[in-house]
Amino acid sequence: MTRFLSTPPLDPRLTDGVLPRRFLALLVDCLVLSMLGSVAALLIAVFGVLTLGIGWLAFHVIPLIxxxxxTLLIGSSGATPGQRLAGLTVRQDDDWTARPNLAQALVWAVLLWLSFVLVGIPFLLALLNPRGRATHDILSGLVIIRAT
Known part of the structure; x- marks a missing residue:
């Protein structure tokens, strides 16, 4: 089955040097996430005191941050602040001109954090893949390329 409007093949220059940029983007995103988590924890702690301890149940929301x-940043704008700072963008693998949808972004995010739980072993595939794609990229059908 051929596509009516096919996209051109992915230019190899778009994936050159992506791995160091991805690492920088991850560090920036982890810094942003730690700040968001700290603010959320402080607000929940105050809310818990004001509600005589009942509000502390909201601490269970912090791991979802x-x-x-x-999911929201990749699904809506195609990149997180760290990825934008590193000059990267996330695109669909079969149509690299299209941004990911929310379902793909959710799968990508869940598999990313599952990779951390598995002690980073799924990240090793990015070292062997010529396009620098990790396991969570391949399974979600996304590719990270340089922003043009």
Whole structure:
């Protein structure tokens, strides 16, 4: 089955030097996430005191912050602030001109954090892949390229 409007093949120059940029982007995003988590924890602590301890149940929301952060930012704008700072953008693999949808961004975010739980072993695929794609990129159908 051929596509009516096919996209041109991905230019290899768009994926050159992506791995160091991805690492920088991850560091920036982790810094932003730690600030968001700290502010959320402070607000929940104050809310818990004001509600005589009942509000402290909201601390269970804090682990969802990275999931929401990555899903909304990648699904809407195609890049997180760290990725924008590093000059990267996230695109669909089969149509690299299209931004990811929210479902792909959610799968990408869940698999990203699952990769951390698995002690980073799924990240090793990025070292072997010529396009620098990690396991969570391949399984979600996304590719990270240089922003043009």
């Amino acid at each position: 990275p999931l929401v952060y990555y």
